Structure formats: structure tokens, C-alpha cells
Amino acid sequence: EVQLVESGGGLVQPGGSLRLSCAASGFTFSTFWMTWVRQAPGRGLEWVANIRHGGSETHYADSVKGRFTISRDNAKDSLSLQMNSLRAEDTAVYYCARDHTSSVGGRYYDAFDMWGQGTVVTVSS
Amino acid sequence: AIQMTQSPSSLSASVGDRVTITCRASQGIRNDLGWYQQKPGKAPRLLIYAASSLQSGVPSRFSGSGSGTDFILTISSLQPEDFATYYCLQDYSYPRTFGQGTTVEIK
Numbered sequence: 001e002v003q004l005v006e007s008g009g010g011l012v013q014p015g016g017s018l019r020l021s022c023a024a025s026g027f028t029f030s031t032f033w034m035t036w037v038r039q040a041p042g043r044g045l046e047w048v049a050n051i052r053h054g055g056s057e058t059h060y061a062d063s064v065k066g067r068f069t070i071s072r073d074n075a076k077d078s079l080s081l082q083m084n085s086l087r088a089e090d091t092a093v094y095y096c097a098r099d100h101t102s103s104v105g106g107r108y109y110d111a112f113d114m115w116g117q118g119t120v121v122t123v124s125s
Numbered sequence: 126a127i128q129m130t131q132s133p134s135s136l137s138a139s140v141g142d143r144v145t146i147t148c149r150a151s152q153g154i155r156n157d158l159g160w161y162q163q164k165p166g167k168a169p170r171l172l173i174y175a176a177s178s179l180q181s182g183v184p185s186r187f188s189g190s191g192s193g194t195d196f197i198l199t200i201s202s203l204q205p206e207d208f209a210t211y212y213c214l215q216d217y218s219y220p221r222t223f224g225q226g227t228t229v230e231i232k
Contacts (some may be wrong), residue, residue, distance in 0.1 A: 035221075037169075045161070045169065045212050047221035059219045062126065095168055104175040110216040111159045111174035118168060 002026030002114065004096050009119030016086050016123070022079040022096030022116055030054075030074035033099035035112055036081050038092035038121075046092075049081065050099055064090075086123045093118040127151050127215055131224035137232040144200040146227045148191075148213035156192045157217035163226075164209045172211075173198065203229070 008020040022034070036048040049060045049070040058070050069082040079096050097112035128151040138144050148158065156176035161169040171180045173189035176196055186201040200207055208231055213224040 044226040045163070045214075045223045047214070047223060050221075061220045102174060102178065104178055107175075109157060109159075109175040109178075111171050111180070112161070112169070112214075113171045113174075113180065115168035115170070 004098065004114060004116035006094065006096050006116040006119035009094065009121045011122045011124065012086055013125050014087060014123055017082070017084045018086065018121060020081040020083065020094055020096075020119060020121070022081075024077040024079065024098075027098070027114075029072075029077040033101070033110070034070075034072060034079045035097045035099045036070060036079075037095045037097055037112070037115075038090075039095070039118075040089070040092045043092075048094070051079070083121070086121075088123050091121060091123045093120050126220050127154060127218060127222050129213055129215055129222050129224040131211075131213060131227050133227060134225065135228040135230060137230045138203050139232045140203055140205055142203045142232075144203050144207075144229060146198045146211055146229075148196040148198070148224050150194045150196075150215055150217075153193045154215045154217035157215055158189075158191070158196050159214045159216065160187075160189055160198045161212045161214060162207075162209045163212065169212065200229075 005023045012018050035050040051058045051070045067085045071080045095118045096116045098114040100113040130149045132147045158176045160173040163169040177189045188199045210226045210228045
């Protein structure tokens with residue numbers, strides 16, 4: 001079965017750290033960019049970070065740059081998000097998503113075609 | 126960062142209605158735009174990519190159009206399972222940015 005399963009969420013104090021994981025199965029993980037997206041309670045979706053197939057290229061939202069690190073282990077079909085210096089505003093459901101590149105009319109487009117069920121991160125004292 | 130603005134923020138519609146949702150980018154993004162549907166407590170689902178290409182498995186009543194700064198998601202005949210929140214997302218540049226969402230409610 002093709003799926004993504006997040007884990008590692010929980011309650012953490014402000015200033016603390018947490019590491020999220022996303023286990024992939026049913027597809028060739030090493031050939032896809034991967035992404036983290038979050039959603040604060042009652043709010044919209046926010047793109048957090050993504051990482052290239054081999055891990056050599058990463059991008060971050062300004063809100064997490066310097067505090068979060070995205071990484072992957074292609075041998076284990078696993079994606080991670082190391083979150084440091086956590087703030088109350090980082091409280092959210094965190095989703096991992098597969099970033100699929102499609103060719104249309106000779107150009108390439110990225111879209112998140114597969115999502116995990118999400119893991120909840122709560123930052124509170 | 127490119128700002129994506131959706132309108133309306135919410136709308137009420139009946140089953141069978143034609144529904145349109147607009148997404149406007151703060152600068153030109155060619156047609157590097159996707160549309161996602163999210164139901165309460167669930168992960169988002171990809172509907173449209175490249176502004177107008179229908180994702181595999183998505184009903185043909187969903188369609189997308191637009192290029193540059195203005196984009197539209199159309200549901201040709203609203204079905205009960207379509208009541209949800211819809212988001213646009215630009216993949217033209219980093220950081221990727223979503224619109225704030227449009228909630229489609231039952232009238």
C-alpha cells in the first residue's frame with residue numbers, strides 16, 4: 001500500500017526540541033522530493049520545508065528557517081523534521097507530503113499528490 | 126514571498142450549484158498553481174496541478190483555469206462530498222505559499 005505515516009508529535013515546552021518522522025512505503029521514496037506542511041488549530045495550511053531526492057537541496061519557510069532542519073534517509077525510506085527553539089506559534093498538525101513532478105506541455109510542475117495523516121505538535125508550558 | 130489571496134473566504138451553496146473560487150497571486154506565477162481540498166480532520170487532497178490539469182482519480186466536475194496572477198477553481202455541479210475547504214498553492218518560487226482557504230458550506 002502506498003502511504004506516508006508521521007510520528008513523533010507531542011507536547012513540548014517553549015524553547016524545547018522535537019523530531020518528527022515520516023515513514024514512506026509503497027513507492028520509490030528516493031526518487032521524490034518530500035515536503036512538510038503544517039496547520040495551526042483553526043487555521044489554513046502553511047508550507048514548512050522540502051528536500052530534494054538525494055538530500056542535497058533544501059528550502060524553508062521564513063518562519064522556521066534557522067530553527068528547523070529537514071532531512072531524509074533513503075535507505076530507510078524515512079523523512080525527518082528536527083524542530084528546535086520551539087515557540088507557541090509552532091503548535092500545529094504537521095503533515096508530510098510527497099512532492100510529485102509532472103510534465104505538462106514541456107514544462108515541469110510540482111504538486112503534493114500524497115499526504116500522511118498528520119502528527120500533532122503542541123508547544124506550551 | 127508571493128502572497129496568494131483567495132476569494133471568497135467562504136460561500137454557501139446547494140447541491141447541483143456551479144461554484145467558482147478565485148485565487149490571486151501578488152506577482153505573476155505563470156501557471157505554477159495547484160488546488161487542494163481538505164475536509165475536517167483529514168489531510169489535504171490534490172485536485173488540480175499546473176493550474177488546469179486534473180489529478181488522476183479526481184472527478185471531472187472539478188476544473189481549473191488561469192495564468193499569470195489570476196486563477197479559478199470551478200466545481201460544475203456541487204455534490205454532497207464537495208463540502209470542504211479549498212486551498213490554492215503556488216509552486217513558482219520559494220517559499221511555497223498557500224491561499225488562506227475557501228470554505229464551501231451547505232446552503
